[in-house]
Amino acid sequence: MTRVPDMQRYCARCGSRLNRYNAETLCSPCGSASSDDIQQPPLVPPAFWQVDQMRDALSTWHMGRVIFAYRTHPYHGKALPQEIVGNWLGLTQAQLSRIEKGAAPEQLSKLIRWAQILGIPGELLWFKLPAGSSATLEDVNRQDFLRAALGVTVTGAAAPLIELLSTIQPTPIPSQVGATEIEQIRTTAREFSSWDHTYGGGLVREAVGAQLRYAVNLLNARCSEKHRADLQSAVGFLGHTAGFMAFDAYAHADARSMFRLGWTCAEEAGDWHLRGKVLSSMARQAIWCSNPDDGLTFIELAMVRSDRLTATERAMLHSARARALAKVNRVEEALKAVGQADEEFSHATPANDPPWMAYYDAAQHSGDTGHALFDLALSGRFATEASNRLRAAVEGHTDAFVRSKAISGIKLASLTMATGDPQEAAALGTAALVDAGHIRSRRAADDLRELARLAGTHDKTTEVEELQVHIGTTLASV
Template structure:
């Protein structure tokens, strides 16, 4: 087969995950320790499904049984030696309750070289980000945003080309504009690639932005500064939410809310509370999500019709999780009514994403939880189809997640063969994202597929 790679020792075909010259059997064993695995290894569905459980034992098991290792998984005995535990202890770690001792979690994660952005707990920082000039990065981000689209990989190279510099003694309109531009750029990366790709870098930039609040600032710029920091905090929080690093997301949303309220920025406040509500709903706390939405509706007359539509769709998603059918229908109706009055020219920049496709997807997601139980299935499907067809490439994550939901709904209530076609495409798309939310939705889709006796195509690596 053209392009096929073989082991230099035994001639066996090498796995697509294997960047080395040897197969797992023939690999040099002078020093038996975990090798550096490729990004394809870690971002494969096999590993993401395990990582999404927040159970390091299951992650270790997935590591041992990954297709990279060929037909023969790594033995428990060998991996136990790496982790400095007995084989019996590793067996209990893999099959028992999720380990919770953070020092052990950090040590095992470091030994296996698990990328920090995939973990649900924080590793001590070993990066050199503290040695670069983050102010130059913010300025460059502003310049790039103003002139051309940028890829994360290209712009992040700038972090290696800057030198240390002190934070400004005073902050004015130029620094505020840099923060706004950086927030806009990061948000566009998030929507296109998912929150896991550059989350740590954005968090670092957020710490710099917070330090601006301690610098001198003319009173006329004070509210704008707080609003700019709040917007960047919200972007960082949503990236953490998408990566399912929920403690970080909660802290960042809280910072964003405090900044918005300090700046008297009611529109930003509503957006932050809506995102906090979505995180609460995602983590199984829909009633807490409803409380956030109720807070966001305070002084709703200061919000645009698009923002009110956003809040009603969030309310509908929360109500659906507690099976409040009438409330879901009412909230979706209010959302549709508000969106019919929307004028994009009135919206703040962070609401540019909320177009007809986003509205259809968000309301379709709310109806999904009713549809899988036999209520409003046709309407949920129609809205999800509209979202999939309407999202552009700069909203790749939203389009993919709506496609996954559409496949799950079709698998549960419609034609499994049709669902396989939709779902296999969705799985392929999800593999190119760095979104743990999308990975968890794929896991849900596979559960529906198993119940229907259907088989989805594996993601290409």
């Protein structure tokens, strides 16, 4: 019989093995060491730069905020004092305090020096580092990405394979971009979008991110004027696809950056259809993150010159607007927006829609408007209408849209659990779990937690208890 060793944990600072009784992230020597002992910036893993705290700070183009996020990063165990970090950067504590709280520093030589000292990957910065002055995020992530993709560690028989693959160089950018490259980007975006609808955004985000980096680099290549707008639209389409996958995986800072990329490309290309889609997704993310006012703003921006959009696109935007209005309890306006969405959808002509709108069929429309009515139904109004729409979505979604079917099914079960028969709700929830088990979606996982919470408000019948157990099992994999 082969002995399976216990899972080992290591100190986040020095890498030494942690005692099994130590629940902290640092070993005793590192945990008790004074911050004054840190003479230079520690070597940090690639994941250090990927957390929302760092990505949000970097997106502001304000080095003071970046330094503050660096100092207070949970990786350090406790916040690094301004005096220590200031010493690294050649600043006094007072100077660093002013930089963190004041206007964004703009002297390029200082920005470069501070970025080099802290080891910020060049491709995350809003300015260019001197050639050869630092590794890119792609360089430092390559082995980690391959390790994750293969599902192995870099010890034992897999180590030579990891080392071999880590030497593979990225695909070179062509000197001239034309129709062939543009169609390749569009095809990539369509394939990833299809995967996202079927399996959720949690599985191939690294892959779509790599494709997006390559596509963005194509914008710097030579391209004839007749193809330039098409190139920008294609890159924007891929940016939106990557952004929605990031949103579904709760990588919210990444999603915002990718959506902004898609929006910028759409504006540059004069592509009103892509612009509307990206702004709609930005609104959905804002609403999901409890910022319905921002969601309404994005929808209003998308509705500018709505006469240039198709009926399907306008239905999508009105549905999103209804969801935001329901969140802030503007009941009459929310109902009006649902009615406007229904009216627009009744005039939908799929042949006129851009490729990325193919998902918005009758089932999707029922689900989106049903979600908009969900919050109103929980307060005792329009529960039957919300249930009917969510049920139509569940029944109408095909296997190509498992995530949407699962999320609508979970919402239907939650609504029934809150306003109807708990035994019927348990049956609906159990059916939805079959679909939820096939996807990786943080949004679906949160909806399942809401269903479990609502189930906990009822008496412990056999059906309700079994549903709660099944939810717990599914949450381990969603």
